[in-house]
Amino acid sequence: xxDPKNKFRIPMGPQHPALKEPEGFSVALKGEKIxxxxxxxxxxxxxxxxxxxxxxxxxxxxxxxxxxxxxSHTHSTCFVQAVEEIAGLIVPERAQYIRTIIGxxxxxxxxxxxxxxxxHEIGFDTLLMYSWRDRxxxxxxxxxxxxxxxxxxMNTIGGVRRDISKDQAADVLKAMDLLEERTKxxxxxxxxxxxxxxxxxxxxxxxxxxxxxxxxxxxTGRASGVRRDVRxxxxxxxxxxxxxxxxxxxxxxxxxxxxxxxxxxxxxxKMIRQALKxxxxxPITVKAPRNIPAGxxxxxxxxxxxxxxxxxxxxxxDKPERVKVRAPTLAxxxxxxxxxxxxxxxxxxxxxxxxxxxxxxxxxxxSLNEEDHSHLLRWDELRAYSIKWHRDNMSxxxxxxxxxxxxxxx
Amino acid sequence: MKKVEALRDExxxxxxxxDGKIGIPRPRRVFVEVGQDKFEEVFVWAKDKQDFxxxxxxxxxxxxxxxxxxxxxxxxxxxxxxxxxxxxxxxPRIKSIIxxxxxxxxxERELEDLFGAKVEGLPEGNRYPLTDxxxxxxxxxxxxxxxxxx
Amino acid sequence: xxxxxxxxxxxxxxxxxxxxxxxxxxxxxxxxxxxxxTPRYDLERFGVVxxxxxxxxxxxxxxxxxxxxxxxxxxxxxxxxxxxxFVVAVGTCSCSGGVFKGCYNVKEGIDKVIPVSAYIPGCxxxxxxxIDGVVKLLHSLEEEESK
Numbered sequence: 068x069x070d071p072k073n074k075f076r077i078p079m080g081p082q083h084p085a086l087k088e089p090e091g092f093s094v095a096l097k098g099e100k101i102x103x104x105x106x107x108x109x110x111x112x113x114x115x116x117x118x119x120x121x122x123x124x125x126x127x128x129x130x131x132x133x134x135x136x137x138x139s140h141t142h143s144t145c146f147v148q149a150v151e152e153i154a155g156l157i158v159p160e161r162a163q164y165i166r167t168i169i170g171x172x173x174x175x176x177x178x179x180x181x182x183x184x185x186x187h188e189i190g191f192d193t194l195l196m197y198s199w200r201d202r203x204x205x206x207x208x209x210x211x212x213x214x215x216x217x218x219x220x221m222n223t224i225g226g227v228r229r230d231i232s233k234d235q236a237a238d239v240l241k242a243m244d245l246l247e248e249r250t251k252x253x254x255x256x257x258x259x260x261x262x263x264x265x266x267x268x269x270x271x272x273x274x275x276x277x278x279x280x281x282x283x284x285x286x287t288g289r290a291s292g293v294r295r296d297v298r299x300x301x302x303x304x305x306x307x308x309x310x311x312x313x314x315x316x317x318x319x320x321x322x323x324x325x326x327x328x329x330x331x332x333x334x335x336x337k338m339i340r341q342a343l344k345x346x347x348x349x350p351i352t353v354k355a356p357r358n359i360p361a362g363x364x365x366x367x368x369x370x371x372x373x374x375x376x377x378x379x380x381x382x383x384x385d386k387p388e389r390v391k392v393r394a395p396t397l398a399x400x401x402x403x404x405x406x407x408x409x410x411x412x413x414x415x416x417x418x419x420x421x422x423x424x425x426x427x428x429x430x431x432x433x434s435l436n437e438e439d440h441s442h443l444l445r446w447d448e449l450r451a452y453s454i455k456w457h458r459d460n461m462s463x464x465x466x467x468x469x470x471x472x473x474x475x476x477x
Numbered sequence: 478m479k480k481v482e483a484l485r486d487e488x489x490x491x492x493x494x495x496d497g498k499i500g501i502p503r504p505r506r507v508f509v510e511v512g513q514d515k516f517e518e519v520f521v522w523a524k525d526k527q528d529f530x531x532x533x534x535x536x537x538x539x540x541x542x543x544x545x546x547x548x549x550x551x552x553x554x555x556x557x558x559x560x561x562x563x564x565x566x567x568x569p570r571i572k573s574i575i576x577x578x579x580x581x582x583x584x585e586r587e588l589e590d591l592f593g594a595k596v597e598g599l600p601e602g603n604r605y606p607l608t609d610x611x612x613x614x615x616x617x618x619x620x621x622x623x624x625x626x627x
Numbered sequence: 628x629x630x631x632x633x634x635x636x637x638x639x640x641x642x643x644x645x646x647x648x649x650x651x652x653x654x655x656x657x658x659x660x661x662x663x664x665t666p667r668y669d670l671e672r673f674g675v676v677x678x679x680x681x682x683x684x685x686x687x688x689x690x691x692x693x694x695x696x697x698x699x700x701x702x703x704x705x706x707x708x709x710x711x712x713f714v715v716a717v718g719t720c721s722c723s724g725g726v727f728k729g730c731y732n733v734k735e736g737i738d739k740v741i742p743v744s745a746y747i748p749g750c751x752x753x754x755x756x757x758i759d760g761v762v763k764l765l766h767s768l769e770e771e772e773s774k
Contacts, residue, residue, distance in 0.1 A: 109606030110696045111651040114730035117617055133726050136655025199665040217655040217751050282580040301555035365557055376533045393534035401580045447679035608695045617731050624731040
């Protein structure tokens with residue numbers, strides 16, 4: 068059915084009131100404009116913090132690593148740092164460097180992943196193929212060095228579990244060179260292709276003042292000129308010894324968030340090279356006690372999405388009293404609600420994607436609520452609507468760019 | 478560059494009751510304990526007068542008959558001020574800080590769901606992170622809460 | 628790649644259309660599923676096509692241990708698929724709860740909620756394992772069909 072008045076499709080399929088499930092996004096709509104958005108989270112709430120109290124610290128390292136499969140090293144490092152601080156352990160320098168290198172490799176895979184997802188959201192699908200192909204270079208390196216493509220199991224309390232050999236280091240350096248070349252092309256696309264610029268500029272605006280007021284973190288905050296990066300402000304692992312730039316932008320929009328991420332990739336390549344050059348010889352772990360003495364610590368880590376925070380309270384036993392995790396995306400919820408207010412519904416997919424939410428966040432149902440009726444859309448229907456809207460209303464079409472990139476892949 | 482010792486001195490100077498209640502376990506980390514009656518005063522002072530402009534999160538803790546709340550504030554220099562306060566579990570009312578940090582809304586909802594905190598001043602909204610069907614009087618992160626089998 | 632030989636029989640089976648659904652996972656398996664569709668692994672070359680709606684899907688590729696919030700949607704999606712339909716549990720936590728066994732907000736596996744046809748373990752399941760698992764499922768269906 069097609070109502071020419073409001074152009075939305077009536078939801079498909081029967082709605083069983085008995086099988087009610089919470090929509091991820093509830094949009095108050097007037098015509099094509101968003102009045103406000105309610106975001107329902109908790110779809111991947113598993114009860115991890117409670118489980119941590121019932122497991123030993125070592126078991127918790129493996130559990131916490133799986134809070135998020137994109138930034139697993141982030142969470143595991145942030146956690147062990149807190150435990151090590153409470154236990155008064157001095158982690159060997161070599162281990163700190165290895166943690167840093169894995170951390171930056173993780174940032175690279177995450178940002179390349181994001182680039183593909185962003186491309187998919189706006190109809191630039193070849194970017195997904197292209198960037199994820201490059202991402203495979205990093206996945207190979209991670210698998211080679213850590214033994215797994217994801218959930219690397221690199222950390223233990225007191226250090227790391229695996230060393231990086233000279234051969235592996237040489238392979239990492241080769242990969243950095245290759246990726247740097249490829250990333251230069253992404254920067255070229257982002258800064259020179261008018262279709263991209265037109266599509267992303269002025270979208271999802273978050274002024275500098277609002278970014279501060281709403282406490283945005285990570286590339287989202289940095290793209291609005293908020294110069295905060297835990298690696299520089301509150302250094303951990305080996306970051307205190309590395310030279311790098313905190314990338315910010317004054318675009319205050321999705322375009323800015325894109326630029327920040329591709330430029331951060333370049334910084335990551337530099338940091339990994341530095342770290343591999345400066346990494347000292349020595350042990351990769353110190354022995355950790357089974358029982359962690361009573362104490363507390365607040366640990367922070369700059370995940371690819373932004374600041375990750377872990378609080379650990381130890382009680383002298385082999386199990387923590389309390390583990391609290393605040394992942395970065397949660398901190399950007401208010402900011403993203405603000406970015407959508409008074410904007411076109413068609414902006415929604417890329418605006419949400421641009422804060423780099425949990426991947427499945429965009430798998431959620433969207434409820435559109437006007438004064439007198441509601442519609443339920445799947446995310447892919449919203450995406451299709453958005454791509455069509457931009458084609459019809461702003462003449463934005465990615466078929467040319469798709470073909471251009473396709474030819475390059477061959 | 479904020480120095481933690483200087484911060485401690487400022488805290489004591491402005492709030493004499495905090496003397497002896499301030500811990501500095503390592504560089505860039507300050508822990509302070511405040512009663513509920515003085516909490517907002519200290520909190521606002523830290524934000525407005527000492528530029529702790531970023532709220533990392535709020536941690537809830539179950540300690541016997543009290544519900545502990547730790548507000549983790551960060552300064553751009555990397556210093557973290559962790560303000561610990563508490564309320565009795567029998568009357569776990571706290572005032573919302575969303576007027577200072579709008580982003581705190583989701584952290585406060587989490588305290589309500591998982592610890593049974595009653596946050597005064599929160600607008601209408603979805604609970605987080607539990608489902609609507611989850612019983613309103615069951616708070617999983619309380620120490621005496623055990624999951625029912627299946 | 629040895630898998631290609633196994634796939635030769637496939638051509639005879641109607642290209643399976645696949646719906647991917649995350650029941651509250653950490654995303655690692657989801658990304659490996661998508662990665663298996665990118666050029667290096669290229670699941671699509673074997674006829675597998677990702678679909679957005681349950682109505683057109685033959686196979687439901689599920690990740691995650693099923694959190695409470697996702698349970699009803701999982702049931703609904705399964706109900707909306709037309710027969711014959713098959714469910715593949717991708718990743719250890721969707722097989723058995725994995726590392727989340729004992730966590731209060733999970734059902735501990737897809738088969739606690741809907742019937743599962745194939746289990747692909749791994750934390751996460753690698754793209755190769757995913758392809759291998761889907762191929763095995765289709766093979767077993769082919770054998771069923773020829774009986």
